[in-house]
Amino acid sequence: MTKATETARFLGIILLTYFIFLFNIIPLPQIIQEEILPVFPWWVLVSFGAYSLGNIGYHVYRFRDCEDAYHELMAEIQIAKDDLKTKGVTID
Structure with missing residues (x-):
């Protein structure tokens, strides 16, 4: 199974569970049903964004x-310049 398939399956299960609770197929306490579930996707999006920015900033x-x-790159550039000079290409 590929990583994309695993990710799609995981997201599908999460979305299915969310919609089951959101549409009250499996009842939850009233406060969770009316105040938490409708804003939960936004909370996940903001949390993911904060994590991503923090991760990028840390790295x-x-x-x-390096x-x-x-030094390895400079050596490869010199080899390429020498190869081009042998073929008659002028390099500044």
């Missing part, structure tokens, strides 16, 4: 330069 803060990758 930007922890970002480190010295080895820089």
Whole structure:
């Protein structure tokens, strides 16, 4: 089973459960039915957005330069320049 299929199945189960409770097929206490369930999707969306921004901010803060990758890239660029020079291409 692919990751997309697993995700779709999980979201389908969550949505089905939400709609069962929202349309009172399985009764819940009145306060949950009228005040919490209608705003629950917005709460999930805002929570996901806050988590995403926090995660991105943390990883930007922890970002480190990769010295080895820089030197490897510079070596590959030099090899490409040398190869192009042997083929008659002029490079600035």
